[in-house]
Amino acid sequence: MGAIEAIREVDKVGAITLVSEEECPYYSRPMISELVSGKANFDKMKCREDTFWKSHNVNALTGYKAISVNMSQKLVKLDKGDPVNFDKLLIATGGKPFVPIIEGANRKDVLTFTTLSDAKLLDSKLKTAKSAVVIGAGLIGVSVTEALVDRGLKVTMVELKDFILNLILDEHSSEMIQNVITEAGVTIVTGQTVKKIIGKPENSQLVGGVILTNGDQINCDLVIVAIGVIPRKDLVANTSVKTNRGILVDKTMSTNISDVYASGDVAEAYDFLIKENRLLPLWPLAHLEGKIAGYNMAGKKALYEGGTAMSSLKYFDMPIISFGITNPKEKDQYEILVECDQEKKIYKKILLTNNVIVGLTFVNDIKKTGIFFHLLKNAVNVKKFKSSLLSENFGLANLPPSLRKKIYERQ
């Protein structure tokens, strides 16, 4: 969608064909948990008007799957109908849930949770299901857990690592959210995974429970596998498009094959903090990368300035912002500023190297994090005002006037 909008900014008439396996209009994928919890309906999840395809003059082949690309003939073969030819191609196929081989996982009440149809299927199961095991306590695992709790299910989250949300939080902030989730009635098991899914005694086709690696059994009616998303790069598998974990792109979002671009969760794009390309499966970055690809496809030169890891959460009503490096292995390589107010349940941590902010985690008091992100993104040396960074009154006024001006100009 970012690409289509960018192309139409530059070129009002060139033919655009969109191929999308999902039949529905453009919707907010992060909101599928709210659909299940009942906090949102599909209309609220729509990100654009229903007339979008028409108003942007797009030939939208929704409900079609691209099955192969012939790079030399510039043709995309579909699962049905005629192939589509192209002058420029954008591959924005996103990610797919990673489902490991688990004995007994072929039962139909073992689900994943990444699409609208996954959410609708889960919703249909909630008429009868009373309990669930969620495998994986990352962003998707915690978001589906919250939805299930809202729908009155008894939920157990099983996480292989020692603490939940471990890719974006440190132990302390993780423990804070873990306490809130446990208070909401969820059982959290860490350091374990599911080695087997078993059936119900009365009907072995139905999910009856899981057996953990330590041998414990947890009874449940549903299992949701939420252990991660991997780039959906199958379309370029037999082509000369270069890939690593995702499709490799330059700052114009072009692959190594001319006229072929990639963006979003399927692409490894630039991370300005670590100064390398890597997978960063985040909604705003996917949109921005698509936009940059679109401009370049339409002939307007645009460069992607890069993104970095960033999360803004409000699971179980606990606001958390984290970005950059949040829980490094080599802690002694960083200067770490921490403020922890047990009573107010506030936790603030900033990581610096050479007086430059490289990471942040704020829990329950997330004001001003926008300023910190600006400081990180622009690698601002904060030495002169470092002592005030975690003070309650820290704000734009603490910054040198030249920097303040820059921030105002960007707003």
Ligand SMILES: Cc1cc2nc3c(=O)[nH]c(=O)nc-3n(C[C@H](O)[C@H](O)[C@H](O)COP(=O)(O)OP(=O)(O)OC[C@H]3O[C@@H](n4cnc5c(N)ncnc54)[C@H](O)[C@@H]3O)c2cc1C
């Ligand atoms: C439950 C959940 C919660 C999330 N929460 C957040 C959040 O809070 N914040 C955040 O920043 N990010 C979040 N994300 C991640 C975010 O949704 C993704 O980063 C973003 O959707 C990626 O956009 P994309 O366009 O690259 O891929 P996608 O949104 O995955 O879109 C790819 C589309 O391509 C289609 N497709 C794939 N292969 C083919 C093919 N061969 N032929 C035709 N069509 C095909 C797919 O069906 C899909 O419709 C969440 C994701 C999930 C699943």
